[in-house]
Amino acid sequence: MTHQNDLSRSRVDATAIAPLIEAQRITRRDAQRGQVLLHPTDFALHAGQRVVLTGPSGSGKSVFLRALAxxxxxxxxxxxxxxxxxxxxxxxxxxxxxxxxRQRPALIDGTVEDNLRYPYSLAVYRDAAFDAARAQALFDAAGRGPGFLARATDELSGGEAQIVALVRVLQLDPEALLLDEPTASLDPESARAVETLIAQWFEHERAARATVWVSHDPAQAQRVGERHITMRAGVLEAPASAQADMGALR
Structure with missing residues (x-):
């Protein structure tokens, strides 16, 4: 019985220290041209980590994030x-x-509230319900006050649309955010609002959450990340093994 308990405890311990996401030799190819978009890649993302991914345009950063997702x-x-x-x-x-x-969010026609309610119409969210008060609190934190939920999406600026897309995700309590240049096309005020929302979400439950943020802005990369990795020509150019990740957390 003691041996069985020890085995059970070992399984629990192994699960507790496992990464949120661990990629082992993942690859992506262009189906039509046969071009390798993502060379065999190992990567591990642990709870509590804020990772920034940089690299030249066309180097495979979006391909990598979409593969992780x-x-x-x-x-x-x-x-x-x-x-x-x-x-x-x-x-x-x-x-x-x-x-x-992604950088340019897709919103449905209608109001901001319609967009926030949409995910709850999907089967995977049947156990959850839209919370208007919580949504408004998130918009308040981003500097969008009362009445914003009733705004029509076709009247929103690019920055406001990105904030709506972010709140639509945050209200669903994900464990990790894979952020593909979410502020690249935004004015400085909107970009900081997005950064603030993500930072507050992360700090609220740091021990259970993580981010991977693609950015071309060195100053932003310093603000939003603590571990920096680089992608070049479909190759991840930084130690990204589970062992390296565990060392970064110590």
């Missing part, structure tokens, strides 16, 4: 979530917890 099929390798390989049937649930935010 399982938005595009992998051509090789495997992703683990909390130490377990992700079965095909688990992908919608995985995407609920590992959220990808």
């Amino acid at each position: 399982l938005l595009d099929p992998l051509d090789g390798g495997v992703l683990h979530w909390h130490g377990h390989a992700i079965a095909h049937a688990q992908i919608p649930r995985y995407r609920r917890h590992i959220a990808y935010l």
